[in-house]
Amino acid sequence: MTVTLPRILDPFVSLGRFALLLARAFRSVAELGRYSKNIFEQMVRIGIESIPIVALAALFSGAVTTVQTAHQLVSPFIPVSIIGAVVVPSVILELGAVVTGFLLAGRVGARIAAELGTMRVTEQIDALEAMGLNSVGYLIVPRVVAGVIMFPVLYIVACVVAIAGGIFVGHYTGEVPAGEFIAGAREFFRPFDAVFGLIKSLVFGFVITAISCYKGYYTRGGAEGVGRATTEAAVTSCVYILLADLILASTLL
Amino acid sequence: MIQLRDIYKSFGGTPVIKGATLDVKEGETLAVIGRSGSGKSVLMKHMIGLLKPDSGYVLVDGVDINKLAYHELQKLRRNFGVLFQGGALFDSMNSFDNVAFPLRSFSKKSEADIKRDVLECLDMVELPDVGPKFPPELSGGMQKRVALARAIAMRPRYIMYDEPTSGLDPETSNVIDQMIKSLAVRLNVTSVVVTHDMHSVLTTADRVAFINEGRIWWVGSIPDLHECADDTLINFVRANEYQIGAGGASGNRPHQSVVPRQTN
Ligand SMILES: Nc1ncnc2c1ncn2[C@@H]1O[C@H](COP(=O)(O)OP(=O)(O)OP(=O)(O)O)[C@@H](O)[C@H]1O
Ligand SMILES: [Mg+2]
Numbered sequence: 043m044t045v046t047l048p049r050i051l052d053p054f055v056s057l058g059r060f061a062l063l064l065a066r067a068f069r070s071v072a073e074l075g076r077y078s079k080n081i082f083e084q085m086v087r088i089g090i091e092s093i094p095i096v097a098l099a100a101l102f103s104g105a106v107t108t109v110q111t112a113h114q115l116v117s118p119f120i121p122v123s124i125i126g127a128v129v130v131p132s133v134i135l136e137l138g139a140v141v142t143g144f145l146l147a148g149r150v151g152a153r154i155a156a157e158l159g160t161m162r163v164t165e166q167i168d169a170l171e172a173m174g175l176n177s178v179g180y181l182i183v184p185r186v187v188a189g190v191i192m193f194p195v196l197y198i199v200a201c202v203v204a205i206a207g208g209i210f211v212g213h214y215t216g217e218v219p220a221g222e223f224i225a226g227a228r229e230f231f232r233p234f235d236a237v238f239g240l241i242k243s244l245v246f247g248f249v250i251t252a253i254s255c256y257k258g259y260y261t262r263g264g265a266e267g268v269g270r271a272t273t274e275a276a277v278t279s280c281v282y283i284l285l286a287d288l289i290l291a292s293t294l295l
Numbered sequence: 296m297i298q299l300r301d302i303y304k305s306f307g308g309t310p311v312i313k314g315a316t317l318d319v320k321e322g323e324t325l326a327v328i329g330r331s332g333s334g335k336s337v338l339m340k341h342m343i344g345l346l347k348p349d350s351g352y353v354l355v356d357g358v359d360i361n362k363l364a365y366h367e368l369q370k371l372r373r374n375f376g377v378l379f380q381g382g383a384l385f386d387s388m389n390s391f392d393n394v395a396f397p398l399r400s401f402s403k404k405s406e407a408d409i410k411r412d413v414l415e416c417l418d419m420v421e422l423p424d425v426g427p428k429f430p431p432e433l434s435g436g437m438q439k440r441v442a443l444a445r446a447i448a449m450r451p452r453y454i455m456y457d458e459p460t461s462g463l464d465p466e467t468s469n470v471i472d473q474m475i476k477s478l479a480v481r482l483n484v485t486s487v488v489v490t491h492d493m494h495s496v497l498t499t500a501d502r503v504a505f506i507n508e509g510r511i512w513w514v515g516s517i518p519d520l521h522e523c524a525d526d527t528l529i530n531f532v533r534a535n536e537y538q539i540g541a542g543g544a545s546g547n548r549p550h551q552s553v554v555p556r557q558t559n
Contacts, residue, residue, distance in 0.1 A: 165383035168345050172379075173397045173449075174372040176365075 060256050063178065067186065067252075070179030080184035088150050088185065088251070089192025095149060096142055096196050097203045103141050104133060104204030105211040112217035122218040123226030129208045130227035134235045138201040140287060142193065143246040147279035151254035154185055155275030158258025159268035167259070182255040186248060193247025194240050201239065238294055245286050250279045296321050297342050297453070297485070302351035304337060311337050312348070313509030319453075324479050324486040326496040329506035330531065335489045336380060338506065339455050342487065343375050344368050355453075373401060376446030376484075380457040382438040384430040384445070390417070391426035394445045401449065416444040419478075421470060436463045440471070447478060454478065456488045460495050472498040493535035505531065 074081070111128050158181060161167050170177040205227075212218040218226075254275040261271040297319040304312040311334040319325045319342070329335050340346040341353055344360045352359050360368060384393050394413045398404060404412070417423055420440035430438055439459065446454060456475060460468040472495050479486050479499075488499055496503055496517075503520050505513040505528050513528045523529065 160386075164381055164386075165379040166385055168340070169377065169379055169383040169385070171345055172343050172372055172375060172377040173400065174369040175400060176369065 059260065060252075063182070063256055063259065064252065066178045067182050070176055070183050071187075073176060073179045074183065074187070077180055077184050080180065081187050084184045084188035085192050087153075088146075088188045089195055092146060092149055092192075092196055093199055096145060096200050099141050099145050100138065100200035100204040101207040103137050104129070104207035107132060107137065107204075108208035108212045108223075109215065109217070112212065112215075121222070121226070123222040123229070125212060125218045126208075126223035126226030126228075127230040128226075129223075130205055131230060131232070131235055133201055133204045133208070134239045136287075138197050138204060139239050139242040139246060140283065141204075142196050142200045142243060143250065143283045143287075144280055146193070146196070146246075147250050147283060148276050150189070151250045151275045151279040152272045154251060154254035155258035155261070156268060156272045158182075158255060159261030159271040162259060162261045163264050163267055178259075182259065185255055186251045189247035189251030190244055191247075193243045193250075197239060197243035201236075238290075241294065242287065242290055245290060246283050249282045249286050253279050253282060296354075296356060297487075298354040299338070299341065300352050300354070302338070302341055302348040302353070304334075304341070304346065304348050310509055312341075314351075315506070315509070315511050316351075317504055317511050317514065319485060319487055320502075322479075322483060322485055323501045324475065324488060324499050326488045326490060326500035326503045327506060328491055328493075328496060328503060328531070331491065333506045334509060335491075335506055336457055339457055339487060339489050342455065343372055343377065373449060374452045376449065376451035376454045378439070378443050378446045378454070378456045378459055380461075382430070382435075382442035384438055384442055386430045389427050389429050390422075390433070390441045393430070393441060394448050397445065397449045412448065413444075416448050417441070419447070420444045420474065436467045439463065440467075443471070443474065447482070450482060452484055454484050454486045456486065456490075458490055458492075459488065460490065460492050468492070468495065469498075471495075475499045491535070493532055507531075 108125060108129050111125050112122075115124055115128065158167070161181070167177045167181070170180060209220050209223050212223050213220045257271045257275040257278065261267045263270075299315055299317045302312050302315040303310070315338060317338075327335050327338060337346060341348055342355070344353070344363075347361050353361060355371060358371070360371060363371065384390070385396065388396065391413055394416050395409050398409045398412060402409070413426070414423065417426065420443050422437060422440050422444070425433060425437060425441060430441070433441065443456075443459070454475075459471050459475065463471065475486060475488060475495075476499050478484060486499075488495065490496060500517060502514065502516050504511050507513075507527055513523065513525050515523065520528075520532070
């Protein structure tokens with residue numbers, strides 16, 4: 043391609059390159075068996091190692107949501123169990139997935155982009171290819187697969203911890219006894235909410251890992267380029283999480 | 296045999312290669328020389344399909360590599376060993392695993408055989424003990440030698456060296472040059488040495504290609520080079536000799552003449 047396209051077309055060029063990279067990744071899924079060791083390693087690094095920070099964020103967001111809901115709703119005419127009925131669905135539907143998503147856009151997304159970006163600018167990706175290895179199959183597929191598998195797991199952890207945090211704080215601040223909270227939550231629980239939350243987290247897992255792999259894989263320009271790719275991966279992932287959230291909510295609900 | 300035919304390549308509208316035609320003959324060592332930024336690395340990457348030309352074609356053993364399906368290209372690439380400019384060792388693995396990596400990926404050898412091969416390769420680059428060290432713990436020159444060990448692990452038919460001696464002290468440079476020479480003989484490989492180190496060129500190469508202004512400006516054998524009357528090339532070589540005379544970074548090789556040539 044010797045023609046230079048006007049800059050205004052840049053977003054479309056990026057989108058095209060992103061789509062091509064994904065297509066290559068999908069074609070490489072056939073070789074998944076070869077790279078199973080990498081998938082396992084990435085599941086540990088993306089998933090297991092993220093559990094503490096996800097749990098911490100979930101604990102606080104569950105607790106804060108409970109306190110604030112209590113503050114907004116409590117009056118002599120409303121049963122306190124309503125707090126559980128409000129907090130639990132909002133954790134399951136929105137908070138669990140979105141808090142996890144934002145957190146991991148930073149933790150996982152930035153790390154992936156920095157790793158792949160460094161490999162790109164130090165010619166390690168070229169070295170893989172030159173050996174006759176499929177760098178997309180070796181580097182990108184395991185990360186995306188691990189993200190898609192582990193994000194729902196992290197989502198479940200987040201929900202459990204957030205709800206536990208809500209019950210705990212509600213109980214010990216005297217706003218709502220644990221029994222009432224759970225009773226309220228049970229009464230209004232819809233299994234579809236949980237399915238929806240799982241779908242969301244799976245999509246977020248894909249969005250974050252795919253975008254970050256793309257940013258890292260196409261890094262240019264030395265250490266500075268790696269820095270840029272890292273920031274862009276985190277920011278772009280966050281934006282697309284919001285977009286995906288909206289699209290999913292409006293199509294599935 | 297590698298044949299480049301009328302290669303054009305630009306990046307973001309800036310032409311880098313503007314019509315390059317070049318043959319690398321079976322069994323020879325071809326040095327590609329040129330100033331920094333003249334497109335030597337870019338040209339080398341075309342030879343293994345890491346970059347695709349905007350126009351023109353690349354034939355390896357008569358096959359247009361850019362027309363191959365990806366899995367066929369991968370198979371073809373296994374005939375190549377590439378020493379990248381910065382070494383490009385995987386920094387998530389220690390030196391041993393770096394050298395073992397291609398063997399584990401492609402050979403069906405047992406771990407014991409792989410271990411023997413890796414140690415043999417590390418011996419060849421005179422670094423028998425660095426196996427457990429990770430790339431960041433090695434000096435630049437050691438990284439390059441481990442990378443060379445990795446490049447030859449699969450016994451390639453073609454070896455590409457991108458600036459094998461840049462940034463190395465004269466003695467290590469001599470070691471590397473001798474290694475390039477002896478590999479060419481012992482493994483009967485076809486080699487491409489990208490460099491701007493004239494010492495390296497004179498020691499290792501059978502023929503020389505000079506890149507200038509995006510073209511293959513001059514090609515010829517070492518004796519031809521001594522006879523050459525092209526001003527641009529003479530200036531390039533002189534600038535290098537001046538460096539050698541002045542004890543410049545890459546040129547000064549006081550031991551060059553006393554280092555015995557390996558004869559095996
Ligand atoms: N992937 C790329 N994207 C954009 N520009 C590139 C890319 N690779 C190389 N270039 C540009 O092409 C030109 C030639 O680069 P190349 O690395 O081939 O030079 P070189 O002759 O190897 O120089 P040196 O001796 O310093 O290694 C440079 O101007 C470089 O900026
Ligand atoms: Mg170069």
